[in-house]
Amino acid sequence: MITKQEILEIGKFLKTHALRGELNAMLDVDIDYAEEDHPLIVEIDGIFVPFYIESIRTKGAETFLIKLKGVDNQEEAQSFVNRLIYGLRKDVEEYFGDEDLELASDFVGYELIDEEFGPIGKIEGIEDSTSNVLFIVRTLAEEEIFIPVADEFIVGIDDENKIIRTELPSGLLDINHK
Incomplete structure (x- = not known):
């Protein structure tokens, strides 16, 4: 069973395309990653399920038309609309060649402390x-x-204590207050 710790968010299915089960998807990885037979993982009923790509073609800079194996019509494809797409962390890190790859989502739960303003x-x-x-x-x-x-x-980032230290520009915190 695939766990949340084993995956990274890499995109989202946006809408169905045509009648044979293709999906319009936005991916943060390029087509080479998708063509290397890496599974696209989707959360279904709380379980992370791998799907493999039958075909993929570029639609825009970050947008692709994807046909998943086993998804053969528009009705089946509709169940994927607006779902997040994940990749296996090891595959994504290997593909990008950076084992220290840190994504913004990895910092959820961290405390933000500013050098000037203190705890935020x-x-x-x-x-x-x-x-x-x-x-x-x-x-x-x-x-x-x-x-x-x-x-x-x-x-600075303190992973052990889950703290991010910042030096925010003067006035940035004021922008958030109305």
Whole structure:
């Protein structure tokens, strides 16, 4: 059985395409990764299930038309719409050649502490629907704020204590308050 620790999010199925079971998908990996017979993993009823690609073609820079083995019509394909796509962590890390690959989603649960402002809050999630990936942070005052995930703001990461130390630009925290 595949566990959450063994996988990394690599995309999302967006919609069905045509009648023979193809899916329009956005992937954070390029077509070479997908063509190497790596499974695309989808969570179904709380279980991570691997699916293999029968065919794939590029539709845009990060968008692909994917036909999964065993998904043969639009009705079957519809059950995949809006589902996240995962890859096996070992395959994704091997493909990118970086065993220290750290994705923003790996930091959910970490405390955010700024060098100037002190403790800010806990990272509760990631907002990646915009061009800039953002940490969703629950502040000590129980407010939800957004902090850009940017190397230039991060001064240190303590994985053992689950702390990210930052140097945020003056005024960034004020933007989040109305």
